[in-house]
Amino acid sequence: MLIRPRRLRRNENLRKMVRETRVDSSSLIYPMFIKEGAGITEEIPSMEGQYRYSIDRMGAKLEELLNAGVKQVMLFGVPDHKDEQGSGAYAADGIIQKALAYAKSNYPELYFITDVCMCEYTSHGHCGLLKGQEVDNDSTLERLSQTALSHVQAGADMVAPSDMMDGRIGHIRQTLDQNGYEMVPIMSYAVKYASSFYAPFREAAGSAPSFGDRKSYQMDYHNRKEGIREALLDIEEGADIIMVKPALTYLDMVREITDAVQVPVAAYSVSGEYAMVKTASKYQCINEEKIVCEMAASVYRAGASIYLTYYAEEIADYMKKGYIG
C-alpha cells in the first residue's frame, strides 16, 4: 500500500501540524442579555449557566470575558416597557443605549455589537410594525434605522440587524452615513431561518410573538438558493459581514455562503443549540467540553471566520488549553 492516510494521524504533534482548521479566540462573540433594573443577575431557566444582567451587574461578566480572552460582545435588551411601536428600541434612554454608555466608558478594550430588532420591544413580539395582522416592511425600516443610529450614538462599535425586513441594510447604511457614521460596520443577520432553535432566547428576552410566527419574514429552512440571494442582496446594500443562523443545522449554508461571498462570514450557535448541549451533558448523555469543541470546529471548518456562541468563554479557555485550534 503506497497511500496510507493513517500515517498523518499517528501522534498528537503530527495531527496538530497537519490540521486544516486553525482558530483563536479573537473570532468569538459572546451574546449577552441586559435587563432594566438594579442588582439583577438572573439565570435564564431554559439556558442554565446564562443570565440576564442589570447594567450595574454586567461589569462582572465583562471582566470574566476579558480575562478569558473574549473581546467581542453582542448586546440584547430586555426592557421593562413594551408598546405597539417598539419605541424602547430607539429611545435615547433605552436599555441598550444606557448599557452602552456604561460599558463603553468602563471597558474600552471590549468591542460592542448590538442586535438591531423590534421584537424585544414590541407588545406583540414581532420584529416590525404591524399593519393589521401583517408585519409591514417599509414602515419598519425607518424604526430600524432609528434604532441602529441610536445604538451608534450611544457608543456601539458595530450594529447587527436581525429583523429580516427587505432593504434594511441599505436603509441603515444610508442613515448611518448621513449622520457621519460611515465607518461603523454592519453585520447582517442575512441568512436567518425561521427556526425552533430560538425558543430559549425568546424566553430569555421575552420576545415570543403573541400571535402567528415569523415565517413571513425569516426564511423557510428548506431553502438554499434563497439564503445565497439574501446574502448577496445585503452585500449590495452595504453589509460588511454576513451571518448564518442557526449554526449546527445550517453548516451547509455556512459553506455555501463562504464560497459565494467576498466578505467575512459569521455563524451564530443559537440558544436552542446551547440548551441541547447543556441539558444532554447535565444528564451525562454527552461530554459537554468535547461536544462544544467539536461543534466549534465544525463551524470554522464550514468556513465561518466569526463564531457567536453562548459558550464563547469556555471555548476561549479550551483554545488556550489546546483542546481545539
Ligand code: PBG
Ligand atoms: C431577534 C433575535 C432572535 C435571535 C437573535 N436576534 C430571536 C428571533 O428571531 O426570534 C435568536 C438568538 C438565539 O436563539 O440565541 N430577532
